[in-house]
Amino acid sequence: MGDLNAFVTHPSTLLHNLNLENEIGTSNKPPKLLKMEDYPSWAGKFETHVQAENYDTRIVVEEEYTTPKNENGTSYRLSENPEADKAIFLREKKMLNLFQQAIKAENFQLLHHNGSCYSIWQSLLNKDKGNPNMIKSKMALLKKEIYIFTMGKGESFSQLIAIYCHLVNEMKRLGFDKQEFEYIDKLADALPDEWETFIMI
Template identity: 30%
Template sequence: MANMVQVTNMLNYDNEIGTSQKPPKLLSFVDYSNWKDRFDHFVSFTDTSLWIPILEGYTHPTYTWMGNDDVPKSVSALTTKENFLFDREKKAMANISMSLPKEIYHSFKQFKTSQQLWEALQKWCEGSLDVKKRRKELLKKQFLVFKHFQNESLDDLATRFYHLLSELSSASVVYETKEINDKFLEALPCKAPFLG
């Protein structure tokens, strides 16, 4: 039984962080900013050239036939350079797609290039400027009212606090070290709960 728990924990960790062979999973939209950082690290580790189609876009080569200028070239007709660009786009698209669990992926199947998919995810998860502004305000309020929950261990309190700090940082909300320390000390319970 203990071995099964260890295997499950290891699989969950691999899904969240990724491995050298597979990208990290976007487990929920709420975790998007953390996933985006992990995905960046994964691509930087595996092949930085995958950022080119994601950020700059990809257009499949075409040729003219019977007056039609937009006939897509078959893969076998691609030049060496075109084939390299095609391959890079397919790998970029696969890595982003494999990062999405089926509960999320079905909402994004209509996007056909890595750039379209990346931008749609970004817009969906980060929202418009108005949504970003509201998120910042919400995070600031959470920081202001942060406190210890009844029966919460000190480890859980610290984990929750550092997660909030991470969210604030990803939303470009910065507090001075003194403010952070004061807030954490203020949140500590009067009596120390059990550890763990």
């Protein structure tokens, strides 16, 4: 009854807390991927959650899990598995459970995978990047944004850095990487002329 009264008297607070819980997760629940376009920001939060709460499960998205087989080529029963194989099996199931909690059902259905956590993760990566034409289009737009990137009138330094970091991360995500000095030069070029002395120092 108390929760109902709280919702009636403070619905915006409860809604805010629910949105925050969906975005960053809790110790019991991973952050939720509600829309595929949110993948870039969600992926980092999801990985942080896994590393903090279920560190060993991270391994199963790095290489494909295959069911152990005996010398006849048939799958072992779980009770027959060596302890090391049982541990890998449990990690696979834990990560699968996290994916099912984190990814909205209709988004999960859009992923092309074979059921393994590795293939689910790869499908998420591919879904985020899009098809070759979409990647080409994103790359062209990103190059244009980088080219015209500069500090806007009334824009703070922290705002500039936030935009810059976003652009750099997008470049790296799409495989359009530059050398370190090129990143530095681009940031320096974006700063106002009166900062030139500080840049030289």
